[in-house]
């Protein structure tokens with residue numbers, strides 16, 4: 001079988017470097033081109049030492065010259081939409097991990113994918129374990145009435161609480177159809193984190209951490225803890241590789257790794 005030919009936009013970034021390495025290790029996939037606004041050289045040495053691929057800041061020329069089946073995009077939100085407008089008309093399928101896309105931009109990606117009959121996978125989180133953590137927390141939310149979240153991240157993270165913690169609390173409440181119970185306290189508490197749907201979210205910021213989240217549910221005489229730890233960016237690679245395999249046979253949009261894994265119906 002022919003290998004799936006893949007180009008990576010954002011190839012010089014932290015995720016781009018991890019993905020170009022993963023593609024070189026993956027049987028049945030071939031890295032054929034690289035794009036980055038910071039590109040200064042005309043070629044990118046393959047991380048496995050097996051030669052090089054064309055590298056440019058001009059996406060159109062890379063797509064024209066390399067004819068990839070899939071474009072993987074991990075850049076910034078402002079770069080993603082122009083890339084979709086260039087790639088979809090060329091019949092190139094899309095795997096997008098860039099975060100910060102607005103709801104109307106995601107709708108636009110869907111419309112373009114349908115119009116040009118290509119596949120698009122957009123997932124704000126490609127870490128299988130993180131998606132499973134939220135799925136399991138949603139399941140447990142129906143049976144235990146109290147929940148708190150501790151999220152722990154590196155000290156340079158801009159926001160607190162994390163977007164993942166906020167959306168986990170909201171999805172858990174949605175799964176049970178009502179907010180969680182809040183423990184009664186005799187005295188006004190001075191430090192109970194941010195309250196979201198009855199879930200207190202506590203944020204830890206320390207050098208040495210990467211991205212971690214623990215959901216603790218409580219009921220009479222018992223607690224249940226569901227924890228995910230990101231040890232390195234490698235954690236995103238199985239999800240990205242899975243998306244590349246899936247997207248070549250798909251027409252239209254798949255939004256979220258949970259949908260790709262069959263954990264959730266597409267909405």
Ligand SMILES: NC(=O)c1ccc[n+]([C@@H]2O[C@H](COP(=O)([O-])OP(=O)(O)OC[C@H]3O[C@@H](n4cnc5c(N)ncnc54)[C@H](O)[C@@H]3O)[C@@H](O)[C@H]2O)c1
Pocket residue numbers: 009010011012013014015016035036037038074075076077078079096097098099100123124125126127236
């Ligand atoms: N979906 C996920 O699971 C997941 C995981 C990690 C990071 N991300 C997201 O992926 C994106 C990239 O993260 P990162 O840590 O690799 O960032 P980074 O800053 O290390 O890399 C981004 C790269 O994109 C390039 N770039 C910027 N604008 C461009 C443009 N117009 N055209 C071409 N290239 C351009 C930059 O030069 C840089 O090399 C962010 O949006 C981040 O939030 C998503």
